[in-house]
Amino acid sequence: MKNSERAELISVIIPCYNEATTIEEVIEKVKKQPYKKEIIIVDDGSDDFTPEILKNIKGDNLNEIKIIRHSKNMGKGAAVRTGIKSSKGDIIIIQDADLEYDPDEYPKLLKPIFEDKADVVFGSRFLETRRTIYFINYIANLTFSFFINSLYGTTITDTATGFKVFRRYVLEEIGELEADDFSIEIEITSKVIQKGFRIFEVPIKYEGRTYEAGKKIGWKHGFEYLKWIIKEYLKYTRERRENxxxxxxxxxxxxxxxxxxxxxxxxxxxxxxxxxxxxxxxxxxxxxxxxxxxxxxxxxxxxxxxxxxxxxxxxxxxxxxxxxxxxxxxxxxxxxxxxxxxxxxxxxxxxxxxxxxxxxxxxxxxxxxxxxxxxxxxxxxxxxxxxxxxxxxxxxxxxxxxxxxxxxxxxxxxxxxxxxxxxxxxxxxxxxxxxxxxxxxxxxxxxxxxxxxxxxxxxxxxxxxxxxxxx
Missing domain, CATH: 3.40.50.150 (Vaccinia Virus protein VP39)
Structure with a gap:
């Protein structure tokens, strides 16, 4: 790893809600990555054993630990927003707490950022062999990507990925995010496309979990995704016409x-x-x-x-x-x-x-x-x-x-x-x-x-x- 890469502070934002089974292992895997980091865990009102586990999480020379707790469950988008406001890193990674996305993939995600080939990197679940659980989820993701690519003339394979990396100025320029739920993935994707940021996709391994194991996103969220796709595009066309x-x-x-x-x-x-x-x-x-x-x-x-x-x-x-x-x-x-x-x-x-x-x-x-x-x-x-x-x-x-x-x-x-x-x-x-x-x-x-x-x-x-x- 180059000295310039070591010098940059990376903020890893981990939104979590009732993730007692996986949260400790996720944090340990994040801590092992060889970068100077602040790990910001936003507990979104968990009512299981998650808060007790978080009390025992310790930092070290490479890892500063911040734990923020919402008094009630407000949604993934709200938790990500809280994490961004508390972050101070040059680079920001959004990491889910359920082990569907593996922190061992960080070097692959960060490489285009360090090489100045990208401002934003998406980990794509559709560019590499992966564990696929639900056919309907697969079709839904392809549908969202089709709509966004058709509207903006892009070729992004995974517009709803939860594994994203940004330069800090990206989030500063797109402004405060609004979505409170999982729709924040679509909101972020739409806004970084609209602003013309350099987007790079890398293939990642994806271990999609079952609903029995705690998967929270369902078919109802698909309608919210479509709503945000339309909302962001209409806002974009108005601003583009004026500018x-x-x-x-x-x-x-x-x-x-x-x-x-x-x-x-x-x-x-x-x-x-x-x-x-x-x-x-x-x-x-x-x-x-x-x-x-x-x-x-x-x-x-x-x-x-x-x-x-x-x-x-x-x-x-x-x-x-x-x-x-x-x-x-x-x-x-x-x-x-x-x-x-x-x-x-x-x-x-x-x-x-x-x-x-x-x-x-x-x-x-x-x-x-x-x-x-x-x-x-x-x-x-x-x-x-x-x-x-x-x-x-x-x-x-x-x-x-x-x-x-x-x-x-x-x-x-x-x-x-x-x-x-x-x-x-x-x-x-x-x-x-x-x-x-x-x-x-x-x-x-x-x-x-x-x-x-x-x-x-x-x-x-x-x-x-x-x-x-x-x-």
Missing amino acids: EIEETIFDSLNLRKLFFNTQIKEHMGKKVIELSSGKGKISRFLLGREILILTDPEEKNIRTLKTKFYQTKRLLIMKYDISQPPPEILLEKKLDTVLSVNTLEKIEDDESAIKNISKILVESGKAIIHSHHDPKIFGKLDIILKHKRRYSQEELEKKLKKHGLKIEEVKFFGKAIKPLWYFTNKVLEYGLPNITPYLKILSPLIYFIVMKEEKNPVKDGLGITVIARKE
Whole structure:
């Protein structure tokens, strides 16, 4: 085990209810795992011998023991929630108390986390030979996985697994969990998918116990699972519609490639940095350079980029906010192109950002700046998209020149979309509509008009692209 793995504290949360038969053995197996751990046992109102057993559990050099007791039975979800609130580890494992999931599998579960290949690891019961007890449980799990995979476009084999490992920031970002019962498994799965975390599945051994031996989940919980699948998806679609309007417009109209080919491609150099790469919608057109650096100020976008692109010595992915002074590594790369698409208008101090763009570039390097155009159409939609401003041509050129960037060319893009943006701003006064179906109907017409614009350049548009060279 590497020193870095030894240094990270692992919180193992064990929710339990009437598990006197197995709880002691589970804890002993957890303690034997060779990691620095805090073991948090949440007794969810047990009325058997479990509380007496827990009184005698002792810690050691590798294991800090925390025992929390609920005054009444509140459900597995409530117990997990209590455990998370009490945890302080860098990595969190949820471990059932009934020996269906074996703590000896921890090295397998933790490996993708330690190797930075995953933010979340699921132990899948359907990727390895296992003991299967009830056919109906098997079919139910396949059904839940089918629904979730269909809704989100994923291929997870075991969406309801009770054997999960997380980086701490995952649970912090998805927010407080709500489900009180076994549905917490579905709630967690839905939320980590929605947030775009890197999910890794590993095969595990599964010793499913019988109802006679104390298995608590039954057919009624299946309906609760379906309820949570639907609830989380409906909430997700509402939030996505509000947060991704701009992407919806470009994706629905199939304009990204046209935008890149007509506005950016001919100006790209060999050593390129892209600012605010987001989810990599433009990044995919930049591959194949001598050096390509993808950056973003948000950790969740960095995770998405790492999922989509392999890091090599020629393709780097790093967290960076252009409003902050550039780190030494960016200066050492001697970059000849800075690409900024829809970034400056979201930064409060845009002049500091432009100053840093100039610092990053080598002499005669190019800044390719694309931003939202025309202050007169600034409205509610811009506010939702966190725009601080829309630029006039004069304002953008003036700020670039001030920091040693000589204007070489100015282009406009999307004049045909400008009325649509204005209309949506007005409609937004009465609530945010889902305009995607209408965009898909209009897509061929608008795409044709925009393509014609690019063959006959216009002097106005939804966006403005300025090509400037460092003097």
